[in-house]
Amino acid sequence: MIQPRTLKGFRDYPPATMIPREAIIETAQRVYRSYGFSPIDTPALEYLEILTGKGSAETDKQLYRFEDHGGRLVGMRFDLTVPLARFVAQHIGQLGIPFKRYQIANVWRGENTQRGRYREFRQCDFDTVGTNSLVADIETILVIHDLLQSLGFERFTIRVNNRRVLTGLLDQLGLRGQTGTVLRALDKLPKIGAEGVAAEMVRSAKASDEQARQVLQLASLHGETSPHGNTEILGQLEPLIAGSEEGEAGLAHLTQLLAGSQAAGIAAHHLQLDISIARGLDYYTGMVVETFLDDLPKIGSVCSGGRYDNLALLYTKQQLPGVGASLGLDRLLAAMEELDLLEEASTTAEVFLPYFAAEHLGDYLRLASQLRAAGLRVEFYPETKKLGKQLQYANRKGFRVALVIGEDEFMAGQCQVKDLAQGTSRTVDMRESGSNIVNEVKRVLDA
Amino acid sequence: MIQPRTLKGFRDYPPATMIPREAIIETAQRVYRSYGFSPIDTPALEYLEILTGKGSAETDKQLYRFEDHGGRLVGMRFDLTVPLARFVAQHIGQLGIPFKRYQIANVWRGENTQRGRYREFRQCDFDTVGTNSLVADIETILVIHDLLQSLGFERFTIRVNNRRVLTGLLDQLGLRGQTGTVLRALDKLPKIGAEGVAAEMVRSAKASDEQARQVLQLASLHGETSPHGNTEILGQLEPLIAGSEEGEAGLAHLTQLLAGSQAAGIAAHHLQLDISIARGLDYYTGMVVETFLDDLPKIGSVCSGGRYDNLALLYTKQQLPGVGASLGLDRLLAAMEELDLLEEASTTAEVFLPYFAAEHLGDYLRLASQLRAAGLRVEFYPETKKLGKQLQYANRKGFRVALVIGEDEFMAGQCQVKDLAQGTSRTVDMRESGSNIVNEVKRVLDA
Numbered sequence: 001m002i003q004p005r006t007l008k009g010f011r012d013y014p015p016a017t018m019i020p021r022e023a024i025i026e027t028a029q030r031v032y033r034s035y036g037f038s039p040i041d042t043p044a045l046e047y048l049e050i051l052t053g054k055g056s057a058e059t060d061k062q063l064y065r066f067e068d069h070g071g072r073l074v075g076m077r078f079d080l081t082v083p084l085a086r087f088v089a090q091h092i093g094q095l096g097i098p099f100k101r102y103q104i105a106n107v108w109r110g111e112n113t114q115r116g117r118y119r120e121f122r123q124c125d126f127d128t129v130g131t132n133s134l135v136a137d138i139e140t141i142l143v144i145h146d147l148l149q150s151l152g153f154e155r156f157t158i159r160v161n162n163r164r165v166l167t168g169l170l171d172q173l174g175l176r177g178q179t180g181t182v183l184r185a186l187d188k189l190p191k192i193g194a195e196g197v198a199a200e201m202v203r204s205a206k207a208s209d210e211q212a213r214q215v216l217q218l219a220s221l222h223g224e225t226s227p228h229g230n231t232e233i234l235g236q237l238e239p240l241i242a243g244s245e246e247g248e249a250g251l252a253h254l255t256q257l258l259a260g261s262q263a264a265g266i267a268a269h270h271l272q273l274d275i276s277i278a279r280g281l282d283y284y285t286g287m288v289v290e291t292f293l294d295d296l297p298k299i300g301s302v303c304s305g306g307r308y309d310n311l312a313l314l315y316t317k318q319q320l321p322g323v324g325a326s327l328g329l330d331r332l333l334a335a336m337e338e339l340d341l342l343e344e345a346s347t348t349a350e351v352f353l354p355y356f357a358a359e360h361l362g363d364y365l366r367l368a369s370q371l372r373a374a375g376l377r378v379e380f381y382p383e384t385k386k387l388g389k390q391l392q393y394a395n396r397k398g399f400r401v402a403l404v405i406g407e408d409e410f411m412a413g414q415c416q417v418k419d420l421a422q423g424t425s426r427t428v429d430m431r432e433s434g435s436n437i438v439n440e441v442k443r444v445l446d447a
Numbered sequence: 448m449i450q451p452r453t454l455k456g457f458r459d460y461p462p463a464t465m466i467p468r469e470a471i472i473e474t475a476q477r478v479y480r481s482y483g484f485s486p487i488d489t490p491a492l493e494y495l496e497i498l499t500g501k502g503s504a505e506t507d508k509q510l511y512r513f514e515d516h517g518g519r520l521v522g523m524r525f526d527l528t529v530p531l532a533r534f535v536a537q538h539i540g541q542l543g544i545p546f547k548r549y550q551i552a553n554v555w556r557g558e559n560t561q562r563g564r565y566r567e568f569r570q571c572d573f574d575t576v577g578t579n580s581l582v583a584d585i586e587t588i589l590v591i592h593d594l595l596q597s598l599g600f601e602r603f604t605i606r607v608n609n610r611r612v613l614t615g616l617l618d619q620l621g622l623r624g625q626t627g628t629v630l631r632a633l634d635k636l637p638k639i640g641a642e643g644v645a646a647e648m649v650r651s652a653k654a655s656d657e658q659a660r661q662v663l664q665l666a667s668l669h670g671e672t673s674p675h676g677n678t679e680i681l682g683q684l685e686p687l688i689a690g691s692e693e694g695e696a697g698l699a700h701l702t703q704l705l706a707g708s709q710a711a712g713i714a715a716h717h718l719q720l721d722i723s724i725a726r727g728l729d730y731y732t733g734m735v736v737e738t739f740l741d742d743l744p745k746i747g748s749v750c751s752g753g754r755y756d757n758l759a760l761l762y763t764k765q766q767l768p769g770v771g772a773s774l775g776l777d778r779l780l781a782a783m784e785e786l787d788l789l790e791e792a793s794t795t796a797e798v799f800l801p802y803f804a805a806e807h808l809g810d811y812l813r814l815a816s817q818l819r820a821a822g823l824r825v826e827f828y829p830e831t832k833k834l835g836k837q838l839q840y841a842n843r844k845g846f847r848v849a850l851v852i853g854e855d856e857f858m859a860g861q862c863q864v865k866d867l868a869q870g871t872s873r874t875v876d877m878r879e880s881g882s883n884i885v886n887e888v889k890r891v892l893d894a
Contacts, residue, residue, distance in 0.1 A: 002496055004536040004762040007521060010492060012534055014542065015485035022476070022486050029469070034819045036796035036826025038462035039469050043567055044491065044523075044553060045457060045511075049449055064492075066513030069557040074454060076491075087459055089451040095461065096843065098829055106491060110516040120490055133829035135802065138812065146819070263809030264816045315451040348480035355582065362710030365585065369711045372481045372593070379483025382545055382580035396543065 009111065009119030015346045021122075021333055024151060025104055028124045028327055031146045032102040035139055037126050040101045042083040044108075048073040054082045054314070062109040076108040080125045080326070081311075088129050089315030097130025097320075118330070127324025129311060134253065136323045137287045137307060138260040144291055144303045144325060145266050151332070152341045155294035156302075158266075159222070159274035162254050162287050163306070166278060168247015169218050169240060173211050181205035183278040186219055190300070222274035230258050230273045237275075250286075257287065285309040289325060293335055302332045345398030349377035351441055352394035352402045352420075358384045360410050367405075367415075370434040376441060395420060401441050405430070419444045456558065456566030462793045468569075468780055471598060472551055475571045475774055478593045479549040482586055484573050487548045489530040491555075495520040501529045501761070509556040523555040527572045527773070528758075535576055536762030544577025544767075565777070574771025576758060581700065583770045584734045584754060585707040591738055591750045591772060592713050598779070599788045602741035603749075605713075606669070606721035609701050609734050610753070613725060615694015616665050616687060620658050628652035630725040633666055637747070669721035677705050677720045684722070697733075704734065732756040736772060740782055749779045792845030796824035798888055799846040799867075801837040804854045811852070814862075817881040823888060842867060848888050852877070866891045 006012055013021060029039070045068075052060050052075070064076040077083050080103045088099060104124045111117040126143060128136040141158055148156045163183070170179050185200040192200070198212040207215070218240070221233050234255055241247035254273060261271055279288040286307030293302060305325025312320050336342050353368055355361075368378045379399070381390045387404070394402050404416040404425070417440040418425040428436040453459055460468060476486070492515075499507050499522070511523040524530050527550045535546060551571045558564040573590060575583040588605060595603045610630070617626050632647040639647070645659040654662070665687070668680050681702055688694035701720060708718055726735040733754030740749060752772025759767050783789050800815055802808075815825045826846070828837045834851070841849050851863040851872070864887040865872040875883040 001763075002761050004497070004533045004759075005494065006490055006537075007492055007494060007515070007519065008517065010490035012490070012538065013486075013488035014538060015487060015548065018486040018488055021488075033795035034824045036794055036799075036824065038793060038795050039460075039465040040462060041460035041465055041468075043453055043457035043459070044555070045454055045567070047452065047454060050451070062516075064513070064515065066511075068454070068511065069509075070455065072454065086451045090453075091459065091461060096840065100826070101462065108491070120492070128829065131829045135808070135812075135827060135829035139827070139829075142812075142816070260808055260812055264812035312451075314449050316448075346485060347483055348485050349483035352483075361582070361707055365582075365589075365707055365711035369589070377481045377483065379547070380582060380586070382575065382578045382582035382586075393543065 007119075009113040009117070011118060011120075015348075016344070017333070019345060019348060020336065020342045021329070024329060024333060024336075025122075025124065027150045028104065028147060028329075029102070031143060031150055032126050034146070035100070035143055037100045037102045037128075037143075040084075040087065040103050041105060042077070042080075042087055042103070044076055044106070045074045046077055046083060046086065048075045050086050050315075051075040051077065051082055054085075059109065062111055064108050064110060077105075078109050079107050080105060080123050084125070084127060084129075085312040086315055088320055089312040089318075092130070092312075092316070092318065092320065098133075098136070099129045100127070101129070102126040122329045124327040124329050125324060127311075127322050129320050129322040129324075132321050134256055134260065137253075137257055138264065140287070140289065140305060140323050140325055141257070141261050141266065141271065142264050144289065145261075145270060147303065147327060148291065151336065153293060153339075156270060156291060157294060158271050158289060158291050158303075159277050160254070160257065160271065160287060160289045161274055161277040162250040162257075163278075163284055164246045164250025164286060165237065165241065165254060165275070166250075168244035168250055169237075169275075170215070171244045171247065172240060173214050175205065175207060175211055175215070178205040178207065182207065182215060186215065186276065186278040189219065189276050219276035222272055222276065230268070230271070233273050233275070234258075253286065279304065279306055283308045287323065293339075295339060296335050299331055299335055302328045302335065304328075343398075347379065347397040347399055349379040350400045350445060351376050351378040352390075352397075352399040353378055353380045354387055354390040354394070354402060354404060355381045355384050356387050356390070357405065357407045357410055360405075360407075363410060364405070367403075367430070367434055367437075371438060371441075374434065374438045376438060391418075391420075401444050403437065403441075417441060417444065419447075454566075456560040456564070458565060458567075462795075463791070464780075466792060466795060467783065467789045468776070471776060471779060471783075472569075472571065474597045475551065475594060475776075476549070478590060478597055479573050481593070482547070482590055484547045484549045484575075484590075487531075487534065487550050488552060489524070489527075489534055489550070491523055491553070492521045493524055493530065493533065495522045497533050497762075498522040498524065498529055501532075506556065509558055511555050511557055524552075525556050526554050527552060527570050531572070531574060531576075532759040533762055535767055536759040536765075539577070539759075539763070539765065539767065545580075545583070546576045547574070548576070549573040569776045571774040571776050572771060573773075574769050576767050576769035576771075579768050581703055581707065584700075584704055585711065587734070587736065587752060587770050587772055588704070588708045588713065588718065589711050591736065592708075592717060594750065594774060595738065598783065600740060600786075603717060603738060604741060605718050605736060605738050605750075606724050607701070607704065607718065607734060607736050608721055608724040609697040609704075610725075610731055611693045611697025611733060612684065612688065612701060612722070613697075615691035615697055616684075616722075617662070618691045618694065619687060620661050622652065622654060622658055622662070625652040625654065629654065629662060633662065633723060633725040636666065636723050666723035669719055669723065677715070677718070680720050680722070681705075700733065726751065726753055730755045734770065740786075742786060743782050746778055746782055748775070749782065750774045790845075794826065794844040794846055796826040797847045797892060798823050798825040799837075799841040799844075799849045800825055800827045801834055801841070801849060801851060802828045802831050803834050803837070804852065804857055805831045807852075807854075807857050810857060814850075814852075814877070814881055814884075818885060818888075821881070821885045823885060838865075838867075848891050850884065850888075864888060864891065866894075869894075 284306035288306035290301035291303040307323040731753035735753035737748035738750040
C-alpha cells in the first residue's frame with residue numbers, strides 16, 4: 001500500500017477552501033471582463049531558455065526544470081509575466097494593440113517552505129500591452145479598486161507612486177546611477193525598517209549617511225487619511241524635484257493619475273500617493289502600485305503592479321510597453337478568512353433533499369429537477385438512511401434549507417421546508433412544479 | 448534574442464479560443480454545483496509512486512517525471528482520477544461520505560503528437576464517492592444531460608450500459624474469465640469495426656469464431672430512436688441473460704436507471720441503452736456511459752464515465768466505491784466551433800467607448816464607471832486616435848455597441864449609441880448617471 005501524501009510545499013484544496021477560492025476567481029474574472037480584459041492561457045511548460053535569466057538568480061534556482069521525452073530542456077513557469085512576454089512577441093501581429101489580457105493560472109517555484117511559502121500557487125494577472133497611455137494606468141487603479149470592493153472589502157488603501165519621481169528625487173540628491181540599488185533597498189522598508197534600509201543604501205549604493213537620511217525622509221511622504229493628503233504631497237514634492245526632467249514628468253503623471261481616478265469615482269481614502277512604494281523589480285519604469293488592507297496591514301500588498309517600458313525585448317524587436325497588476329489570490333483568501341468575510345460551507349448547493357420514502361425515488365428526482373430548472377441548487381441524498389443522519393450530514397456541510405418529504409407528505413402533496421440555521425419549518429404545497437417550494441426557499445435564503 | 452515559441456504538443460489560447468473555453472467551464476461549474484458537487488484542487492506535482500502503475504504501461508511511459516530540488520522523484524498528474532483516489536484516501540475522515548466533488552484542472556501526457564493529441568489538456572471531472580446507490584448513477588446521467596443542454600446542444604445521445612450485463616452475457620457464452628480482454632476488444636468497435644473486433648477476440652481472448660460472432664450480435668443491441676427502444680432491448684436481453692446472477696443484477700439496475708432518468712425528465716431520445724458500450728478501462732464495474740453528438744458522431748464521446756468498486760484501494764483499506772464522468776472540454780469546444788454554437792468575439796466586453804475629445808478624459812472615465820456600475824462591460828480605448836481607427840479596432844474585436852461622444856456631444860449632453868452589427872445609431876441623453884444609455888445598449892443587445 002502506498003502512503004497517500006502531498007509533496008512538501010504543495011497542498012490540497014478541500015471544498016471548504018476551494019469554494020471561496022473559486023468565488024474570488026469568479027469575482028476577478030467579472031471585474032477584469034467589465035473593463036474589456038480578455039482571458040488567455042499559456043502552457044505550464046516552456047522551453048527552458050524562455051524562462052531562465054528573466055527573473056532573478058533566485059527564480060532561476062527555484063525553477064522546476066527537466067529534460068522531456070524528446071530530450072528538450074523544459075521548465076515549469078514561475079510567473080505569468082514571462083509567458084505573457086513570450087506570448088505577445090509570438091502573436092502580437094494577430095492580436096493587435098492595445099492588447100488587454102488577464103490570465104489566472106498556477107505557477108511553480110521550488111521555494112524554501114520554512115517561510116510558510118507554497119511551491120504551487122495561483123496568480124491572477126491583468127495587463128494592457130502596447131500603449132503608454134495614462135488611461136491604462138488609471139484603469140489599473142480602477143480594476144484594483146473594483147476588485148477589492150466586489151470582494152466585500154471596505155477598508156483598503158491603494159498606494160501609488162511613480163518610478164520617475166523617485167529617479168528625479170535621487171537625481172537631485174546626487175544619487176543618479178545608483179537608482180536601482182537604492183530602490184531595491186527602499187522596497188525593503190516594511191521588512192527591515194528605516195535603519196536597515198539606510199545601512200543597505202550606504203553599503204550597496206555607496207550613499208552617504210546624509211543621502212540615506214534624505215531618501216528616507218522623502219519616502220516618509222505619503223497622503224494621510226486627510227482628503228487633501230495627496231494634493232499636499234504633490235505640493236511638497238514640486239520644489240524637491242524642480243529641474244529634474246524625469247521627476248517633473250513623473251509628478252505631472254501622478255497628478256493626472258489621481259485626478260482621473262477621482263473622476264472615475266474612487267474615494268480619496270482608497271487611493272494614497274506614497275513615495276516609499278518602489279517595487280523591487282527592475283523592470284518597472286513608471287507608475288508603481290501596491291494595495292493594503294487597512295485592518296491587516298501586516299500581510300503586505302494583496303495586489304501589486306506597475307508600468308514597464310518594454311515587456312518582450314528578449315523575444316522581439318517590437319517595443320511593447322505596458323501596465324498591469326497581479327492579485328495575490330491566496331493571500332487575499334487568508335485575509336478574508338481572518339476578517340470573517342467568507343461564508344463557511346462545504347457545499348455548493350443551498351437546498352438539501354433527504355431521501356427516506358424509498359418507494360418514491362421517481363418523485364424525489366422529478367421534484368429535484370423542477371427545483372433546479374427554477375434556478376435552485378439541490379443535493380439529493382443518495383441513500384435511504386435515517387432522517388436524523390441525513391440532516392446531520394446537511395448541517396455539517398452547511399446547507400441552508402432541507403426539504404422534508406416522507407410517505408405522509410407525498411400522500412398529502414406537501415413538503416416541509418426546513419430552515420436549517422433557525423431550526424424552523426413551514427409546510428407548503430408541493431404541486432405546480434414545486435413553485436411554492438421555490439418561493440419559500442427563496443424567502444428563507446433572503447432572510 | 449530568444450525565439451518565442453511553444454513546446455511541441457503544447458498550445459497558447461488567445462482570447463478568441465479562451466473566451467468560449469471559459470464559458471464552457473462556467474457552464475460545467477454551474478451544472479455541477481446545481482447537484483451539490485463541490486470543487487476541490489490537488490497539486491500538479493505528486494510523488495512519482497502515487498502516479499506510476501495506475502493507468503496503463505502507456506501512461507507510465509508518457510508521464511512527465513523528474514527529480515525535484517530535494518531529490519524527490521516527482522511526476523506531473525496525467526489524469527484527475529489518480530489524484531482523487533490519493534485525495535480521498537488522505538482526507539476522507541474529515542470529508543465524510545458521500546463525497547461529491549468536481550475538479551477542473553490541467554493534466555499532462557507526453558503523447559505522440561502525430562495523432563493530433565495535445566500534451567497538456569484540461570479535464571472537467573465529477574464523481575460521487577462512498578456510495579453504491581443507484582441515485583448517484585442516475586445523477587451522473589442527469590448531470591451529463593443538463594451539461595449538454597446548457598451548452599446549447601439539442602441533438603445528443605447518452606449511451607448507457609452496465610458491465611455486469613456484459614459479464615452475464617459473456618458467462619452465458621462460455622467466455623467467463625476472458626471478460627477483460629473481450630471488453631477491451633469490444634471497446635474498439637467504432638475504431639476497427641466488427642471484423643477487427645472479432646479477429647482480436649479470437650486472437651487475444653481465445654474466443655471461437657462463433658463466440659465472437661455472438662458477442663458482436665449482442666453488441667448490436669441498442670435502443671434506436673423509437674421511444675420504446677430501450678424497453679424492447681431490455682426484453683430481448685432478459686432470456687439471453689437468465690440464470691446469470693451477475694447479468695440479472697445488471698439488467699435490473701439498468702431498468703431502474705432508465706426509469707429514474709425518465710422520472711427526472713430526460714427525454715427518451717437522449718438516453719439509449721447500448722450493449723456495445725464497454726469502456727476500455729478495467730476499473731469500471733457497473734454502469735458505463737458515453738455521450739455522442741448526433742450531428743458529429745465521428746468525434747467520439749464528449750462525456751464518458753462509469754461506476755467503480757474501489758477507487759482508492761492502493762492508498763487505503765477503506766473501500767470507496769463511486770461513480771462519475773469526465774467532460775472532454777477541448778473536444779466539446781471543437782464540436783461547438785464546427786456546429787456554429789460559439790459566438791465569435793475576441794473581447795469580453797460588449798460596449799466600446801472611443802476616446803477622441805482629449806480634454807474630456809474625466810468625463811469619459813466617469814461615464815464608463817457609471818455604465819459598469821449598471822452591469823455593462825465597457826472597454827474605453829486608451830488613446831485619442833482617429834475615430835475610424837478606433838471603430839476598426841472595435842469591429843475587429845467583435846464589440847456589439849460603440850458609444851460615440853465627441854466635443855459636440857459633451858456640449859449637448861448627448862451620446863450616439865452605435866449598433867456595430869447593424870451600422871445604425873441613436874442619439875440619447877447622457878445625463879442621469881447614463882441610465883438612458885444603459886437602456887439603449889440593452890435594447891441593442893437584446894435585438
